[in-house]
Amino acid sequence: MKACRIAILGATGAVGRTMLQVLEEQTDWEIGEVRLLASPRSAGQTLLFKGQPLTLEAVTETSFEGMDVVLGAVENELAKRWAPWIVKAGAVFVDNSSAFRLDPGVPLVIPQINAEDIFKHQGIIANPNCATIIALMAVAPIYRLSRITRMIVSTYQAVSGAGAAGLAELKRQIAQLEAGQAVSAEAFPVQIAYNLIPQIGGFDEQGYSAEERKLQDEGRKILHDPALKISCTCVRVPVLRCHSESITLETERAVNLEEARKAIAEAEGVRLNEQPYPTPLACTDQNQVEVGRLRRDCTHEKGIALWCCGDQLRKGAATNAVEIVRTWWQKQAAH
């Protein structure tokens, strides 16, 4: 198999660095040149890849030439700014921003759920929202047993969802409090240490936050089910990098718990953990999403309640993006 040449756009951020780490861990396909692209401010710095220093380059319109894939780990505006140049250079843009996710011409993919959509791409493949990936990884095995008609989700989202600045802010606030100093809030609207913030993104007219809408909008697209109903409450919690979600779902036909357990236990990328349950700390820095607290919803005959945890930087972002690339590249190579 040919080696895949990959650029990371936004290599210095929390997601970009995790992408580099996940690429380093790949064993069953060959990665060729890795190019690290960032803002001019970071240019010239180095990051280690397989023990070798790679120099960060300032991104320009010609940065993508000679690449097979560009992994995007930048904000929407920058993703939109560079996408045409990536496509023009003939590389596939696997983008972690939300800029293209709902674009009908752009596949939105969790490889364990809708890998087939990858091959419909026209140059851009979108990586879903982190809370969406983790929730769908947990419920997709049940969905394959019976269509899910409704989901009520409350999230417990780590500060890494706000990037390196979010991680730094929680750590800094804790240190400030330990030192008896005043706490400053920059990455989040108010103090996150010892607190919760029930807002991720702006609110729409109906009172839902942008993050809360993503779960329904992206969930419908990934599951090819435009009638799927998801109501979500997204909450930032003082946890470093693993999202947790409390999910209550209703299925079209009643699914018994043993069927559901078997389906989850057999699904790729998911681990059933009822010994005793997943916690975000224990799931940190692992690729698998863990599912536990599986039980009948005592208020609905076709209801199931569960709890899941997944590393936001890995399966919620970098791991899923790299799995998209691997799936695409291995299929390419087979032809």
Place this chain on the structure above:
Amino acid sequence: MKACRIAILGATGAVGRTMLQVLEEQTDWEIGEVRLLASPRSAGQTLLFKGQPLTLEAVTETSFEGMDVVLGAVENELAKRWAPWIVKAGAVFVDNSSAFRLDPGVPLVIPQINAEDIFKHQGIIANPNCATIIALMAVAPIYRLSRITRMIVSTYQAVSGAGAAGLAELKRQIAQLEAGQAVSAEAFPVQIAYNLIPQIGGFDEQGYSAEERKLQDEGRKILHDPALKISCTCVRVPVLRCHSESITLETERAVNLEEARKAIAEAEGVRLNEQPYPTPLACTDQNQVEVGRLRRDCTHEKGIALWCCGDQLRKGAATNAVEIVRTWWQKQAAH
């Protein structure tokens, strides 16, 4: 009005100390002798009440004589141990443990919701579970507009729910981590700093934890609605003393948001906070429960979603207990 003589059983714990503080803040009724009862280990120590030192006494079978009310802030076993002696001494036992809550002869009361039940007591009045009080304070104004048929609740519960030991454990773990030391877990099954624990109390055969069952069992009793259905996921979060809850409810008739807002804004003990929303840190050490993020559940025509926060030690425990006493005492005095 006669002055009410009050003993606090378990005065050195987190709830006991908050009871003393809430008693100190009472202005519209007179509190006479205050007696502080604790284990022999704490006897002889003093706590300040209105600037005067009160000496802790070791509890004995005669400790309750001459008291009008005993506020209980001890575990179930001790509440059961002392209840007969309290009743025998002619005092009313307002108990914060779960020992008597579901006893048909014991009223379970949130004064803003079912004050009338207070007067059916036979010597014992139970103070509800903290997460239950906070959830019901938030939804009762809506319930008064239309019966609520189903509630899906995910909680974000502070460490103070595990008492002074819970508070100390989070602070100690943070200090240990800041100092680069290994973290020990005693009050909770695993590390709570930078983590979440989706277990409060033991699990039953259906997979629900004891805390999760309380919300339905106690909610039914308080609202006098044995058909009320509540499914709950209770999660411990690294927050000091304020519980938060994400609640999705279904009403019998469709309640519009403006009606619901008006009802919440006018309800006693509750504050509507949509500027922008309640956080546990901002609600700490206040008696009111705050409700925000009020919106139509986008998955159900008669559904409403909301977010609420309440201080676990105040309205979740001490404030509610003192309000029970005040309601009872003021009515007594009126006759």
